Amino acid sequence: xxxxxxxxxxxVAGAGAAFLVTICCLLWPSRRDALVVYCAHDSVYSQSVLxxxxxxxxxxxxxxxxxxxxKSLGLVELLLREKNHPHCDVFWNNELLGTxxxxxxxxxxxxxxxxxxxxxxxFKDTDGRWVGFAGxxxxxxxxTTKATPTPNAVATTLNGDLSRVAIAKPLFGTTLTQYxxxxxxxxxxxxxxxxxxxxxxxxxxxxxxxxxxNLVAEGTCDLGFTDSDxxxxxxxxxxxxxxxxxxxxxxxxxxIPNTVGIIKGTRRLDAAQKLVDFLLSEECELALxxxxxRQVPLGPVAPDKLPAEVQELxxxxxxxxxxxxxxxxxxxxxxxxxxxxxxxx
Amino acid sequence: xxxxxxxxxxxxxALVVALTAGLLSACVRELALVGGGxxxxxxxxxxxxxxxxxxxxxxxxxxxxxxxxxRHPGWKELLYVGLLTMRLVPVCVLVLAFAPAPVSPEAVFxxxxxxxxxxxxxxxxxxxxxxxxxxxxxxxxxxxxxxLLAFSETEMAALLYIQSWTVSVFDAxxxxxxxGESLRFGALPFLIEAALLILLMALxxxxxxxxGGTWVECRGSRGKRRSGVSHALRGGALAYLVVAVIVVTLxxxxxxxxxxxxxxxxxxxxxxxxxxxxxxxxVAATAVVLALVGTRPLLPRDAMRLSGQxxxxxxxxALPGLLxxxxxxxxxxxxxxxxxLHVLSATPVPLLLGLCLALLPFxxxxxxxxxxxxxxxxxxxxxxxxxxxxxxxxxxxxxLVFELRGRAGLWLxxxxxxxxxxxxxxxxxxxxxxxxxxxxRLYNLMHYGQTPVLSAMVAMALAAALAxxxxxxxxxxxxxxxxxxxxxxxxxxx
Numbered sequence: 001x002x003x004x005x006x007x008x009x010x011x012v013a014g015a016g017a018a019f020l021v022t023i024c025c026l027l028w029p030s031r032r033d034a035l036v037v038y039c040a041h042d043s044v045y046s047q048s049v050l051x052x053x054x055x056x057x058x059x060x061x062x063x064x065x066x067x068x069x070x071k072s073l074g075l076v077e078l079l080l081r082e083k084n085h086p087h088c089d090v091f092w093n094n095e096l097l098g099t100x101x102x103x104x105x106x107x108x109x110x111x112x113x114x115x116x117x118x119x120x121x122x123f124k125d126t127d128g129r130w131v132g133f134a135g136x137x138x139x140x141x142x143x144t145t146k147a148t149p150t151p152n153a154v155a156t157t158l159n160g161d162l163s164r165v166a167i168a169k170p171l172f173g174t175t176l177t178q179y180x181x182x183x184x185x186x187x188x189x190x191x192x193x194x195x196x197x198x199x200x201x202x203x204x205x206x207x208x209x210x211x212x213x214n215l216v217a218e219g220t221c222d223l224g225f226t227d228s229d230x231x232x233x234x235x236x237x238x239x240x241x242x243x244x245x246x247x248x249x250x251x252x253x254x255x256i257p258n259t260v261g262i263i264k265g266t267r268r269l270d271a272a273q274k275l276v277d278f279l280l281s282e283e284c285e286l287a288l289x290x291x292x293x294r295q296v297p298l299g300p301v302a303p304d305k306l307p308a309e310v311q312e313l314x315x316x317x318x319x320x321x322x323x324x325x326x327x328x329x330x331x332x333x334x335x336x337x338x339x340x341x342x343x344x345x
Numbered sequence: 346x347x348x349x350x351x352x353x354x355x356x357x358x359a360l361v362v363a364l365t366a367g368l369l370s371a372c373v374r375e376l377a378l379v380g381g382g383x384x385x386x387x388x389x390x391x392x393x394x395x396x397x398x399x400x401x402x403x404x405x406x407x408x409x410x411x412x413x414x415x416r417h418p419g420w421k422e423l424l425y426v427g428l429l430t431m432r433l434v435p436v437c438v439l440v441l442a443f444a445p446a447p448v449s450p451e452a453v454f455x456x457x458x459x460x461x462x463x464x465x466x467x468x469x470x471x472x473x474x475x476x477x478x479x480x481x482x483x484x485x486x487x488x489x490x491x492x493l494l495a496f497s498e499t500e501m502a503a504l505l506y507i508q509s510w511t512v513s514v515f516d517a518x519x520x521x522x523x524x525g526e527s528l529r530f531g532a533l534p535f536l537i538e539a540a541l542l543i544l545l546m547a548l549x550x551x552x553x554x555x556x557g558g559t560w561v562e563c564r565g566s567r568g569k570r571r572s573g574v575s576h577a578l579r580g581g582a583l584a585y586l587v588v589a590v591i592v593v594t595l596x597x598x599x600x601x602x603x604x605x606x607x608x609x610x611x612x613x614x615x616x617x618x619x620x621x622x623x624x625x626x627x628v629a630a631t632a633v634v635l636a637l638v639g640t641r642p643l644l645p646r647d648a649m650r651l652s653g654q655x656x657x658x659x660x661x662x663a664l665p666g667l668l669x670x671x672x673x674x675x676x677x678x679x680x681x682x683x684x685x686l687h688v689l690s691a692t693p694v695p696l697l698l699g700l701c702l703a704l705l706p707f708x709x710x711x712x713x714x715x716x717x718x719x720x721x722x723x724x725x726x727x728x729x730x731x732x733x734x735x736x737x738x739x740x741x742x743x744x745l746v747f748e749l750r751g752r753a754g755l756w757l758x759x760x761x762x763x764x765x766x767x768x769x770x771x772x773x774x775x776x777x778x779x780x781x782x783x784x785x786r787l788y789n790l791m792h793y794g795q796t797p798v799l800s801a802m803v804a805m806a807l808a809a810a811l812a813x814x815x816x817x818x819x820x821x822x823x824x825x826x827x828x829x830x831x832x833x834x835x836x837x838x839x
Contacts (some may be wrong), residue, residue: 036691036778043781043789047617062779065789081524081682087691087778163416171516204415206506207516210792214412217794221415233793338526341513 034060035271036087038075041094041258042229045291052287053278059271064088079107079263089266090275092258096132097177099259100327103129108261111273115280118299122322123257132257133280134288134295137228137316138178139243141213146222149242157223162203166212166224169205170195171337174227174256176330178246179337181254181321184329192336217241227256228313229293236292245316255320257298258288352510352533355496358426363492365430367484369585370437376582391586395593396435397760399767401784403428404504405791405803406597411505412794425507429498431589433491440487443714453480482548489545493538497669500769504791510534511671515770524679531672538668546660550653601800601807608801618802621783622809625772628693628782629765630813632700633758636708639701644712663706670703674774681775696775700765708761715753724749747822755821759814766810783809 039046043065050061066074076098079088083105091108093099102108103125112128123132142149146164147157157165168175182191199205204221206212212224213231217239231243245253260279262272278284285297289310296313303311376388407424414421460471499511514530612618643659665673677699681690689695727749730742772782783806790799 034779038778043617043786051617063781064776064778065781065785077524082687082690085687169516206415207503207512208792210794211412211506214794215415218409218412220413230793237796 033268034062035089035268035275036062036064037090037092037275038064038079038088039092040066040075040098041092042293045288045293045295046092048291049279049284049287053275056278057271057274059274061275076101080105083107086263086265088263089268089272090260090262092260092279094258095174095177095256096130096259096323097180097326097330099130099261100324101330102261104327107264109264109266109269109272111262111276113273113277113280115277118280118282120298122320122324123298125324130259130261131276131280132259133298134285135255135257135298135317135320136174136293136295137313138174138246138254138256139226139228139231140246141216141224141226141231141234142242142244143216143219143222144240144242146219149244151244151247154223154244160201162198162201164204164222166204166206166215166221167198168209168212168225169207169341171334171341173209174254175209175225176334176337177256177323177326178225178254180326180330180333181248181323183333184326185248185250188332188336191333195340213241229295232294232309233292248321250321251319252321253316253319254323255296255317256323258295348510348513348530349533351508351513352537354508355510355534356537358422358509359492359496362426362430362433362495363488365426366434366437366491367488369430369434370441370487371484372578372582373434373585374438374441376579376586388583388586391590392435392438395431395589396433397763398432398594398597399763399807400432400498400500401504401767401769401787401791402597402601402803402807403432403593404501405787405795405799406600408504408506408791409795411507415506421505421507425502425505428501428505428593429495431593433494434589436494437487437491439714440490441483443717482551486545486548489541493541493667493669496534496538497671499669499671500788504788511669514675515671515773524675524682527675528679531675535668535672538672542664542667550656550660600795601803604795604797604800605804606797608797608799609804611798612801612805615802618783618786618805621781621786622806624780625766625783625806626809626813628696628700628772628780629762629768631693632697632704632765633761635697635701636704636761637712637758639705640708640712643709644716659709663709665702666704666706670699670768670770673699673703674771677771677775691777693777693780696771696777696780699771699775700768703768703771704761704765707764708757711757711760715750715757718753719750751821755818758817758821762814762817763810766813 037050039050043063046065047063050063053059054061064075075091075093079086079091079102082088086107091099091102099108108129110128115133116124116128116131119131119133123135124130140154142154147153170176170179179191179195182194186194204215206215209226209230210233212221212226213234215221216224216226217234217237225246228243231241234241235243247253258279260276262269262276266272280299282297282299282301285295285299285301286305288295289297289301289306294307294310294313296310296317297306298317303314306314373392407428411421411424414424456475460468460475497511498509499515501507502509503512503515511534514527514534639662643655643662645655665676677695680686681695724746727742727745731739731746733739733742767784768782769784769788773785773788776782776785787799787803787806790802793799
């Protein structure tokens with residue numbers, strides 16, 4: 001008699017578990033006709049854009065986001081793993097290099113729609129496997145109560161003790177892009193020497209660009225390497241910060257566009273093409289320019305429609321370093337960085 | 346820092362945490378688990394609160410402090426070790442109190458009588474030899490478990506910018522390292538954990554299989570016992586419990602709540618957060634039910650009499666969860682990439698399986714504790730009442746059964762739910778497209794620093810979890826067979 005109530009409970013619990021699992025599996029968006037989007041862009045900004053797309057077209061979207069600290073590369077790796085049985089239809093990357101890798105490995109479906117036509121040649125693949133839009137810049141974030149936000153003052157700081165300068169681990173995101181650019185410009189040995197020098201001069205190495213922003217905004221560090229979108233978050237919070245573009249030896253800035261591509265083998269090609277055209281539209285670029293991230297439109301947009309800060313960034317984008325042939329540098333640089341940070345010595 | 350160095354550093358840190366927690370537990374245990382009545386309940390609540398406080402909340406609250414200490418790694422490390430120790434002391438205390446004792450309290454008492462007259466080295470050697478065969482083994486098991494939990498901790502380390510193998514492997518995996526490479530890098534931590542687990546299980550196995558090796562302490566703790574510790578030590582232990590709750594629970598809660606008002610309006614207009622919360626509740630609830638259903642066939646009717654074979658089976662089932670969510674997630678990822686299983690990789694099945702395996706060790710241990718703590722005679726009498734003819738008596742019986750058995754079950758469910766709901770590692774690695782768990786959303790936003798909107802989001806996520814548990818608290822008595830109307834009838838019958 002004593003076991004009777006417990007048995008009843010177990011039966012109820014078992015049935016409940018079976019029911020919940022079944023419901024989870026059957027009603028999951030990706031099981032229905034939802035367009036599956038792997039999105040490396042911050043969910044804070046991208047979610048509203050995708051919701052807007054669903055409202056306009058009636059096409060439901062199931063999104064898989066990445067973690068903030070490790071943007072994009074995780075999803076690139078996932079797409080490579082799923083190469084033979086893709087779940088994803090559209091990949092919205094927040095940078096270019098991972099997308100180049102996917103294109104090289106034949107994972108992206110060419111598509112040249114209305115959006116493709118809108119974007120300048122410097123930011124798209126000629127075959128239409130990927131197209132760039134809404135860029136952000138690699139910048140120095142300077143705490144204005146601790147340092148002077150001028151190129152000369154920044155250069156002086158970078159030549160001295162770096163214990164009050166912050167940078168993200170170069171394994172991911174735009175720090176990786178910066179390293180790849182330098183790898184291509186300087187070559188392997190010079191980059192490695194520069195990297196060693198930064199560490200010897202006690203640069204403060206943290207997990208992500210947002211942490212760099214936090215350190216500088218709170219005054220723990222005076223200067224940091226980060227992205228324009230992170231720097232604007234600090235500015236909007238009223239922190240005493242200013243931003244200056246990171247420039248290469250040749251004076252070029254580093255502009256990292258979002259990129260979008262359709263995954264080869266998608267079963268929802270029509271819906272995928274509609275999303276690509278939507279993301280590459282003027283309207284979408286304007287929405288991303290007006291949000292807190294202030295991303296710079298790469299296609300033609302009337303300047304008066306843009307916020308003042310974005311207009312200034314647009315001028316820096318004009319002198320951007322060409323990133324489209326960085327794939328070999330990325331492979332070599334990433335292999336070295338992985339051995340440096342994860343592989344042990 | 347290369348992974349090998351980080352691994353060594355993590356071992357050192359986990360050792361410090363385990364030893365400190367072991368020392369603190371020895372004092373706290375006497376205070377929290379000795380005696381009875383309402384004060385004991387309050388002390389138990391004080392003891393357990395730091396452990397059930399979500400790690401994300403603690404990490405978020407102290408992230409600014411850690412940020413300010415980024416150029417003082419020693420202090421930052423101290424902050425992390427302190428918080429981690431306070432979180433894990435309850436685990437140590439509960440294991441010390443409830444693990445099967447290799448020797449009975451009577452044997453301990455007799456040994457004390459025998460060695461009372463022995464002085465100097467001889468006495469010390471005798472006491473040491475006895476401790477190694479008896480109380481020290483339980484202490485080793487408790488500290489070993491704390492070591493495992495500290496060694497595999499990921500979330501708080503990431504939010505406090507701590508160098509740890511878990512953070513590096515998690516970031517490397519989510520950051521694009523090929524799965525095979527991630528698994529290779531996880532091999533060394535796996536070996537460390539597996540070796541320790543085998544040792545701990547062997548110690549427990551000996552205790553369980555030894556003749557008379559039963560849940561001695563637990564039985565003893567049901568009754569009112571007088572503590573043998575001094576007033577000063579009791580005062581110190583009480584002060585520690587209060588400080589731990591303040592530091593790990595109240596301060597983080599205060600930091601979050603102080604700016605909720607400013608960000609609440611924005612959060613209420615953010616439908617995506619509610620969607621994430623709904624996903625998390627559904628996933629956590631399913632995982633808890635699966636874990637509880639999984640524990641049932643594994644445990645014998647009389648949990649105090651575990652056979653060696655049954656114990657080995659329990660250990661095998663608990664092993665994946667005890668390795669930590671990071672290694673578990675990596676293996677699950679690899680598993681669901683295999684031919685035949687990859688079709689499930691875009692469904693919630695990998696996440697549910699991962700969570701279920703992560704919850705199983707806790708579910709098993711807590712279920713055993715729940716069963717061995719049940720007052721068998723009183724429960725039997727109450728169950729007899731539920732079969733009595735008058736409805737008022739039956740209702741009274743059902744209420745008693747709920748009080749004696751159901752309430753503990755409810756606490757068990759609450760604990761497991763909180764663990765699953767706030768899990769970050771598995772949710773980030775295994776969640777299917779279209780399902781962002783609220784913990785992942787919050788974790789991503791936490792990298793931007795503390796803001797009123799984010800604090801409001803954290804508060805809403807917590808409130809949703811508490812509301813779900815409250816609902817469970819209302820439904821549970823009904824499911825357990827006790828109707829509140831029956832209670833009213835009993836009162837009326839009086």
